[in-house]
Amino acid sequence: MSEKKALVLPYELLEPAELDLREKSLLAEAAQARRHSYAPYTKFRVGAAIRTRDGAVVSGWNVEDIVQSGLHAENSALGRLTVENRAAGLEMIAVVGGPEDKLSEEIVTPCGHCRQRLLEVLRPDDDPVIVMSGTRGRVLRAALRDLLPFAFYPAILAPEK
């Protein structure tokens, strides 16, 4: 017999002033990274920053190309994590994005593929917060794991015995 269920996605919408210092600082890193974006086709620039539990911060930005197989900011940042950073575990992620020619309050969140890639590097006990925003306005705060329900984790391929 079928059973209907529903998911609840807890998240908060905050004014920038309500963020704690660590969140403000990581969002500032993401905004700084966004400056390096190469987005001549969409004119939509995104920056991402990741703080690991050992205190390291890496950032990335979107990079487009004419054949539309570009690199997203989150993936760019993930590519800069060292093996030591990954071993330390992820603590927090920040994403800032918007059109290059005007400020926007539209909150930018990672695409499905980037959500999967971010989950990919989590250790079992990592539960990072992700803060996301447009280029101005409120910030969405959530737990990264909540952004991809029923996710496919690497452990599914190699279950622990």
Ligand SMILES: [Zn+2]
């Ligand atoms: Zn993406």
